[in-house]
Amino acid sequence: MTAHPSPDATVVRTVQNGVLILQLPPRLTVTEAVAFRAGFCGWLEEVEDLREVILDFGRTASIDSSGIGALVGAIKAVQERAVPLCAWSLHRQVFLALQLTGLEKLLPMAAHSEGLLPQLSHVEDQRPPLTHPSVRSGIKRFMDICGALIGLGITALLFLPLAVAIRLDSPGPILFSQVRCGWMGRHFRIWKFRSMVSDAETLKGSVANQAKGAFFKNDNDPRITKVGRILRKTSLDELPQFWNVLIGDMSLIGTRPATPDEVRRYAIPSWQRFDVRPGLSGEWQVNGRSSIRDFEDVIKLDLRYQQNWSLGYDLRLIARTFLVLLSKDSGAA
Template structure:
């Protein structure tokens, strides 16, 4: 990270640096897509039987619409915005309805023109989709307090939709109001050097500084997108802008927090778990018999866990430890390798020989499908914790209990037992704050790979 080198001789009233237009590539502005749409419009006009004059007029209309639509958008949105396509679709729909109401013959000029415009809409939509795929990984410059910038850069390192090309941070001792021109100069130079399409400001106490307003104005003139990431301590619910009076506020709305979504998730959970129990019944019987042969004691282990909103329930799993393992826990607390309330030990002596295999393959968890059918658990959710663990939760960590615990979850496919307590909590809260059926299906598919690789399981 580059800490801004500021010149103490520069005063706040110094004029703004000259703004160089960012050299946004032709592809990123969607010029190739515009050309393709015009070609398709001309070809279709000839195919449907329009005369040369009619074809020229229609292509000219499409060209004017494309130019207007592009000029109405910032340069960094022209290739990836569906707004022009949606507007033309609305016009085409209106024409189609009017044609039907008026009983216009299919052989008329209006009908043929509508066919050409339909082809234009499809081509423009495909072009925008292709540009969105090709332009993934927006080159981005991060700006803000040094710690926030470093945290964001690390978090976005594995994301495909953003590519951090440079970072600029400042420490608390720097007076941003006094040195605003240096900030703008350095960031603008980085934007031009890396041909960045976006500047992201990590919000903090400095957000109200005139220096950052000055930066936003300069990026606007350079046709570079300027975004602000609110400081929500890594666990923000979905933020949606909403106008309140004459101000813009950020509404905190959890995705899927409505009856239809909860009913759909419950149906998916119970039906999926019931089918899983029927299909896996022979395997469950074999595992049960193998446990009884490997060590004395029952094959099924029942334990009280904390469910949604702190309600206790009995969780079932295959026994992977010796009988009476819970009474031996006190003697092992001194060698606890976990950083939080969850006990963790890589070479736990209480685990049986077969139990170690069952844990590494997650086969010991299969009986929790019974809990899913009963409604105590979900297929996907945070780890079901012990009451002794949840008793020490602070209000922030208690957020994990706002949803049903899961047979698998986001933290299980992100490292499992190799994660620290803080990392596990952060990932669980990320799931709670962004839960959706699409995310659940993604986690279920990733679980298969994580179990096959035995990632961090012990």
């Protein structure tokens, strides 16, 4: 058996009979996650006749969205090599994070490793995974529920005329749904009034992307219907998302909700945007979302929101959102 500390001394590697055991650091946040993701594929290559990879979480008491991103990358790497991957000694907090994001199904606990779990108090067992204060704020959640109920009331009043306009303009469903990535990268289904032709997802490959980086934008997207352009200009297409806010997948104010295909292109630091819930509006909405062309600018806005967050800041962004909607330059391209 041989053990090798990684260059930054955060991960300890042990190889025994073709089994690679990686002892993870006490925290798996952005700094540690970047180092882990950068070294992971190389560590796999160093092992001759690799039979299995085990992630030992015995020291790891906290994890954030960047850590989740690193684990997603590791899972994909071993899947490409058809090598089994499992976890040892999961702290309750880490297991909760994996459970919230659905990763416990892709990263199973090794048989009989439950006995290796560190002994935690009842209070520690209930502690949520490391996350942003905005997610833990009861007042913010109360504001979201109140705002969502008002928004759904408006949606109910406008549903019939909007449904008739959408159906007369283009055949297909009234509502459009799509899988997006929310807090900690967890998948959820977002709802909108349909603003494109019904086979828009199939036709996406034929439309040029005018944006740079991990998101899609085209100012003259031919898939958008005539009524759809009006819906987007006025942001009426987003009214059904108040349902997503009500059930907790989204917030009134947060980061831009990303699609899974965008997330597959993320570097680990970009996963920090998942430390908060995605928002119906946010920095990206009030700072010219139609003109943003570089994904790095989206990341900067998302991180600025996290750094500046307070309940008062949310209220200011809500007020600015209304001002944007009333301006002639409002709406998505």
